[in-house]
Amino acid sequence: MSSSSRPLTTRELRAWLGFVRAGHLLDHELERQIKRDGDISHAEYEVLVHLDWAQDHRLRMAELASRVAISKSRLTYQVTQLERAGLVVRTSCPTDGRAVWAQLTDAGAALLARVRPGHREAVRENFIDLLTPEELDVLADAMSRVVARLSPTLAGLLPAADDKPGGRE
Amino acid sequence: MSSSSRPLTTRELRAWLGFVRAGHLLDHELERQIKRDGDISHAEYEVLVHLDWAQDHRLRMAELASRVAISKSRLTYQVTQLERAGLVVRTSCPTDGRAVWAQLTDAGAALLARVRPGHREAVRENFIDLLTPEELDVLADAMSRVVARLSPTLAGLLPAADDKPGGRE
DNA sequence: CAGAGGTCGTTGAAATCTGAACAACAGGAG
DNA sequence: CTCCTGTTGTTCAGATTTCAACGACCTCTG
Numbered sequence: 001m002s003s004s005s006r007p008l009t010t011r012e013l014r015a016w017l018g019f020v021r022a023g024h025l026l027d028h029e030l031e032r033q034i035k036r037d038g039d040i041s042h043a044e045y046e047v048l049v050h051l052d053w054a055q056d057h058r059l060r061m062a063e064l065a066s067r068v069a070i071s072k073s074r075l076t077y078q079v080t081q082l083e084r085a086g087l088v089v090r091t092s093c094p095t096d097g098r099a100v101w102a103q104l105t106d107a108g109a110a111l112l113a114r115v116r117p118g119h120r121e122a123v124r125e126n127f128i129d130l131l132t133p134e135e136l137d138v139l140a141d142a143m144s145r146v147v148a149r150l151s152p153t154l155a156g157l158l159p160a161a162d163d164k165p166g167g168r169e
Numbered sequence: 170m171s172s173s174s175r176p177l178t179t180r181e182l183r184a185w186l187g188f189v190r191a192g193h194l195l196d197h198e199l200e201r202q203i204k205r206d207g208d209i210s211h212a213e214y215e216v217l218v219h220l221d222w223a224q225d226h227r228l229r230m231a232e233l234a235s236r237v238a239i240s241k242s243r244l245t246y247q248v249t250q251l252e253r254a255g256l257v258v259r260t261s262c263p264t265d266g267r268a269v270w271a272q273l274t275d276a277g278a279a280l281l282a283r284v285r286p287g288h289r290e291a292v293r294e295n296f297i298d299l300l301t302p303e304e305l306d307v308l309a310d311a312m313s314r315v316v317a318r319l320s321p322t323l324a325g326l327l328p329a330a331d332d333k334p335g336g337r338e
Numbered sequence: 339c340a341g342a343g344g345t346c347g348t349t350g351a352a353a354t355c356t357g358a359a360c361a362a363c364a365g366g367a368g
Numbered sequence: 369c370t371c372c373t374g375t376t377g378t379t380c381a382g383a384t385t386t387c388a389a390c391g392a393c394c395t396c397t398g
Contacts, residue, residue: 008289012297015305018312019296023192024238025319043384061347069193074385076348081384098346098393120177127188128181130314136184138307143187145299150194210354230377243355245378250354267363267376345394355384364375 026126033122038115040085043070045119047078048087048104048112057104060093064102069154087111195295202291207284209254212239214288216247217256217273217281226273229262233271238323256280 008016031042038045050067051057059067065075079102082088087108093099104112131139148155177185200211207214219236220226228236234244248271251257256277262268273281300308317324 006289008292008297011302011305011309015300015309015312016292016296018309018316019192021238021323022312022315022319023188025316025323028238029319041384062345065347069190069197071386072347073349073387077384096346096394100347120175123177123185126318127185127315128177130318131184131311133180135307135311136180138304139311140180140184140187142300142304142308143184143191146191146296147187147194149295149299150191150198154190154194212354231375234377240356241377242357242379246354265364265376269377340398342397343395346392347390348392349388349390351387353384353386356382358380360377360379362376362378365373367372368370 022127029126030119030122033118034115037118038111040082040087040111040115043068043074044078044082044087045115047075047082047102048108051088051102051104052109052112057109058091058101061100061102066153069151082108191296198295199288199291202287203284206287207280209251209256209280209284212237212243213247213251213256214284216244216251216271217277220257220271220273221278221281226278227260227270229268229270235322238320251277 027042034040034042034045040048046068047064050064051059054064061075061079062072064079065072068075070078079088079090083090087105089103089105091101091103093101128136144155196211203209203211203214209217215237216233219233220228223233230244230248231241233248234241237244239247248257248259252259256274258272258274260270260272262270297305313324
């Protein structure tokens with residue numbers, strides 16, 4: 001790579017640092033909001049959301065870990081916590097003895113319903129509403145390239161580029 | 170807020186999810202690269218970088234924590250680790266008995282010099298080079314608004330919007 | 339059927355992180 | 369000087385995360 005030793009220009013640095021900092025700050029803010037509205041961690045919330053999105057509100061552990069982008073052992077811990085709180089149950093799979101289903105419970109769905117509005121609002125206030133529609137598109141395109149490079153698998157799960165009022169999130 | 174219950178459109182969702190996923194994946198990738206080249210964590214690397222950027226390669230704990238955007242107690246832990254590795258030293262401040270300076274050592278600077286090229290390359294390959302200059306500018310502007318909203322203090326430290334070959338990072 | 343090789347989810351120990359409580363100090367008002 | 373209030377960095381306990389095994393199971397081959 002011929003560019004390997006060339007330092008980042010101010011333009012590049014500005015984009016990179018801004019991206020990283022915005023990510024950290026948003027993480028922190030959402031952590032706060034989710035803890036406040038639902039008394040669970042952001043990580044746990046993510047697990048619930050992905051279960052909610054899934055067919056029949058359930059997923060195998062490995063698939064869930066992949067979608068939430070966390071390690072298997074971390075997910076084991078999270079699901080144990082969520083199960084303890086009654087938001088999720090583990091079920092064994094009849095066709096594959098190794099597999100474990102994580103299934104969203106009614107209580108889990110109810111919690112999601114309670115937390116989501118505030119979450120949406122937080123995402124809007126601190127991110128979406130600060131960008132123009134054009135910027136959103138530019139960002140989405142650029143990010144999809146980044147995701148595609150680092151994880152072709154996950155890239156396939158991102159929504160396509162049309163604009164109907166999505167039924168998710 | 171009138172928008173509080175309106176779900177995210179596909180366009181918005183695409184931008185938001187892409188942003189979050191790209192952030193996670195980049196974090197993971199950089200973690201790997203830094204561990205490989207310098208045998209330290211990404212968090213520790215960030216501390217070293219901010220010290221290097223600072224006047225005289227040193228900062229007070231509180232200021233450092235603020236710039237790296239981590240908690241005081243977390244920084245205490247990180248600096249202890251870095252000190253144990255000889256990459257940083259703690260110094261007491263003559264004018265303020267409460268203050269503690271974290272000072273980059275020569276070994277710390279040397280480590281940075283060893284890790285940075287690979288880091289730069291990773292950032293370029295997986296981020297910068299995937300975006301056009303126009304996209305970089307759009308992104309930087311948008312992110313600066315997000316940062317400004319969530320942390321006016323940090324926003325002031327972001328580089329300005331000109332484009333000379335920056336001497337940092 | 340037996341065995342090899344791979345996948346799945348869990349476990350345990352160590353590393354790291356969070357949040358509240360704390361002790362030492364600074365700065366100003368009385 | 370003395371008290372009061374706010375700041376600074378650390379500490380401790382508990383929560384979370386990582387990483388390297390591990391046991392159970394599946395699949396394919398012979």
